[in-house]
Amino acid sequence: MPTSTARTLKGPRRVVRRSARRSPSPHWQFLRGFLKHPVMVGSIIPSSRILIERMLEPVDWENTKLFVEYGPGVGTFTRPILDKMGEGATLIAIDTNPEFIKFLEKSMDDPRLAAVTGSAADVEKIVAEHGFEKADYVLSGIPFSTLPPGIGEDIARATSQVIRPGGAFLVYQFSSKVFDFIEPWFNRIERAFEWINVPPARLFWAHKDGAD
Ligand SMILES: C[S@@+](CC[C@H](N)C(=O)[O-])C[C@H]1O[C@@H](n2cnc3c(N)ncnc32)[C@H](O)[C@@H]1O
Numbered sequence: 001m002p003t004s005t006a007r008t009l010k011g012p013r014r015v016v017r018r019s020a021r022r023s024p025s026p027h028w029q030f031l032r033g034f035l036k037h038p039v040m041v042g043s044i045i046p047s048s049r050i051l052i053e054r055m056l057e058p059v060d061w062e063n064t065k066l067f068v069e070y071g072p073g074v075g076t077f078t079r080p081i082l083d084k085m086g087e088g089a090t091l092i093a094i095d096t097n098p099e100f101i102k103f104l105e106k107s108m109d110d111p112r113l114a115a116v117t118g119s120a121a122d123v124e125k126i127v128a129e130h131g132f133e134k135a136d137y138v139l140s141g142i143p144f145s146t147l148p149p150g151i152g153e154d155i156a157r158a159t160s161q162v163i164r165p166g167g168a169f170l171v172y173q174f175s176s177k178v179f180d181f182i183e184p185w186f187n188r189i190e191r192a193f194e195w196i197n198v199p200p201a202r203l204f205w206a207h208k209d210g211a212d
Helices: 002-022 026-036 049-056 078-084 098-107 120-129 151-162 178-185
Strands: 066-070 090-095 113-117 135-140 163-173 188-194 201-207
Touching: 026 098, 049 078, 049 163, 049 188, 049 201, 066 078, 066 120, 078 090, 090 098, 090 120, 098 113, 120 135, 120 151, 135 151, 151 163, 151 178, 163 178, 178 188, 178 201
Parallel strands: 066 090, 066 135, 090 113, 135 163
Antiparallel strands: 163 201, 188 201
């Protein structure tokens, strides 16, 4: 019977299309985020694997209890951080875009991850709310050069307060403007350039001297 056959064929096709809509790929979700908030997202393509490995290379994972990530987007760094982190450690990922946070919660089922909708400028409050005094490392992928006036300064100051002595602020950026924000707050800043990323990125490792 042609009518019922057509119905049968239509059914599964509709189901497939709906479930595809429910689980957008990370790249599509990232592009959608960029198209909605180009200034806040600041990039059209997630970070490259080489940039991720290079940025995280100096981290002392064995002694990391709390790692904080600013601007996780669709989790390009979040998954590698969780893969490297110890069983008892915590990762707090903070993004202003609630759709990215929802995406992370859906796609990363890991009890060590706390995904928070909020601003990096409020990191001290967010860290305290999760029962910690200090973070060992903070990683930032947020576009400092296009943030609204005053926010870059606030984030740099709050980050320097929340990192323990001996910890570090790890930053990847397409412009070196961020250096002006972090320079007053950290004892020693190492810099590098990574070509294998779209666009090529500037890397900063800002260290706080001393140990707990
Ligand atoms: C260039 S994307 C980085 C995405 C991802 N980490 C990567 O490496 O591919 C920048 C991210 O920073 C977020 N963002 C912008 N301003 C922020 C702020 N003040 N606090 C937290 N996240 C912010 C954006 O929503 C976006 O997800």
